[in-house]
Amino acid sequence: MPELPEVETVRRTLETLILDKTITEVEILYPKIIQMDEHEFSERLIGQKINRIDRMGKHLIIHLDHDVLIVHLRMEGRFFYHPRGTRLTKHDHLCFHLSDGMQLTYHDVRKFGTMHLISQKDYLTQGPLKDLAKEPNEIDFQEFKALIQKRKTEIKAILLDQKVISGLGNIYVDETLFRAGIDPTRLGIHITDLEVNKILDAAKLVLEKAILLGGTTIRTFEAMDGVHGRFQNELMVHTKAGEPCPICGTTIIKTKVKGRGTYVCPTCQH
DNA sequence: AACGAAACCTGCGCGC
DNA sequence: TGCGCGCAGGTTTCGT
Known part of the structure; x- marks a missing residue:
């Protein structure tokens, strides 16, 4: 991964691409990336709009209508933003369809990356941000x-x-x-x-x-x-x-x- | 409580 | 060409 500067670069790039878009569908090819039941993950995400993208340390914090999606890219996690229908390749593990007709794909050769979906009220006190020190x-x-x-x-x-x-x-x-x-x-x-x-x-x-x-x-x-x-x-x-x-x-x-x-x-x- | 090693994964480059 | 080994930007878990 990426350390703090790389994650900040990803954050800024994502901000220009997916802000104010709504998640319309979620494809999960490798469920171990997400830290919960894959059906619950999809169901909760669908219909939520991406309202803000923050970063804390090396974590990306994607604020949705009700929940917060916390992404850690670990060693080799990357995002791609492509038109809907673009073929997924070997190391694409998740694909979020967006309301603008594009898809945000999570790609990670070593599969070390993680995503946590947590309610807005709990995201600082539960999950990966719980004990995170300041920058x-x-x-x-x-x-x-x-x-x-x-x-x-x-x-x-x-x-x-x-x-x-x-x-x-x-x-x-x-x-x-x-x-x-x-x-x-x-x-x-x-x-x-x-x-x-x-x-x-x-x-x-x-x-x-x-x-x-x-x-x-x-x-x-x-x-x-x-x-x-x-x-x-x-x-x-x-x-x-x-x-x-x-x-x-x-x-x-x-x-x-x-x-x-x-x-x-x-x-x-x- | 605090430490170190192992584990989680895959691909690459190297020596043989 | 193939095989085995060590290495890679991170973090968690487990045993001591």
């Missing part, structure tokens, strides 16, 4: 600092935890820690107040810049059919193993932290 630009510093400094695990793993801070994934955590000058294997308990501050500033900067450029394209991610992010040109360490650090020239190395591919400059990050 870097709205997080409370004291709260964030306390969560980091009480943990005895690596800072990279802490920053990937969406209950601590939302929106960062593997790419942007590497970029954030590089800009903050911090080694991803440092334990949370050893991170100083000053360093927490640097991390937060770096995270805000990285995400803001990535949103501006429409996200990062690595391998197959596209916001919608044919739209590529341009943040990959801004990456300083992620995917740069063997290349010189843009600050000091030291060769960037690739390691593993908690099983995740991790890129660091051994000179700039301590």
